Amino acid sequence: MFIDVNANVGHWPFKKLRYNTCASLLRRMNQFGVDVSVVANMNGVFYKNTQSANEELYDEIRSDKAFSRRFVPFAIINPVYAGWRDDFHTCIKKMGMKGVRLHPLYHDYDVTEAPVIELVKMARDFDVPVAFTMRMVDSRQRSWMDLLKESTVKDYIPIMKEVPDAKYLLLNICNGTGLTNEERAVLNKTNYMFDTSGRSIDVVRDFLKNFGKDRFAFGTHAPILDYLSGMLRIEYLNNDEVTAEEKEMLRSGNARKLLKI
Numbered sequence: 001m002f003i004d005v006n007a008n009v010g011h012w013p014f015k016k017l018r019y020n021t022c023a024s025l026l027r028r029m030n031q032f033g034v035d036v037s038v039v040a041n042m043n044g045v046f047y048k049n050t051q052s053a054n055e056e057l058y059d060e061i062r063s064d065k066a067f068s069r070r071f072v073p074f075a076i077i078n079p080v081y082a083g084w085r086d087d088f089h090t091c092i093k094k095m096g097m098k099g100v101r102l103h104p105l106y107h108d109y110d111v112t113e114a115p116v117i118e119l120v121k122m123a124r125d126f127d128v129p130v131a132f133t134m135r136m137v138d139s140r141q142r143s144w145m146d147l148l149k150e151s152t153v154k155d156y157i158p159i160m161k162e163v164p165d166a167k168y169l170l171l172n173i174c175n176g177t178g179l180t181n182e183e184r185a186v187l188n189k190t191n192y193m194f195d196t197s198g199r200s201i202d203v204v205r206d207f208l209k210n211f212g213k214d215r216f217a218f219g220t221h222a223p224i225l226d227y228l229s230g231m232l233r234i235e236y237l238n239n240d241e242v243t244a245e246e247k248e249m250l251r252s253g254n255a256r257k258l259l260k261i
Helices: 022-032 050-062 065-070 084-094 114-125 153-162 181-188 204-211 229-235 244-259
Strands: 003-009 036-041 071-073 100-102 130-133 167-171 191-195
Touching: 003 022, 003 167, 003 191, 003 244, 022 036, 022 065, 036 050, 036 244, 050 065, 050 071, 050 084, 065 071, 084 100, 084 114, 100 114, 114 130, 114 153, 153 167, 153 181, 191 244, 229 244
Parallel strands: 003 036, 036 071, 100 130, 130 167, 167 191
Antiparallel strands: none
């Protein structure tokens, strides 16, 4: 079984995308044998009111029973936008979304600002993960209107230190993962997980040794990145590197535990 913890629908203003609807993404999932995908609506990265994107995703998933069986929706919340608390409660309690994705760089806030801490604590209290995407698109190919900066694991240590008992997904690792001993201690006390989509995860076995086999889950960052790389980073591991049981943890077991599905 494969569970993709990092998929998207919607548009990117500076790049033409394929497979960016639930229907076309589902065809892609079927092609590669993916059973379930965690999905958010990228339109929320750019809408002033992110809730409009969450409503679009909710309506799209409800439009076909197959979508509700195969997609796990995450809400994009902007904690420095008016009404975000209502948006969170609507998405989690009424729409049944299973987590939130935050985009500090695009929505222009620091992860330790008071509303961010409050939001992460709310997610903790509802037992849903908070996902941070370290890079949406390659900054080397960016439009002049898009961001140049990309995140690192180190950038999220402060919010983990503030709310160590929340659940975190760190998606699309694009830069180094060097941490001080103090930062590593904070990370080790936190319930977090990486996905396998990032460009920096070119040798998964090294990451598994450094962070642990229970800290990774299959992810694609589709449709911005190709669908196969994240999968191959698991499948190429040999029996000396992971057992059959551990490989299944990477495919779906770790994700099922984090998402409670």
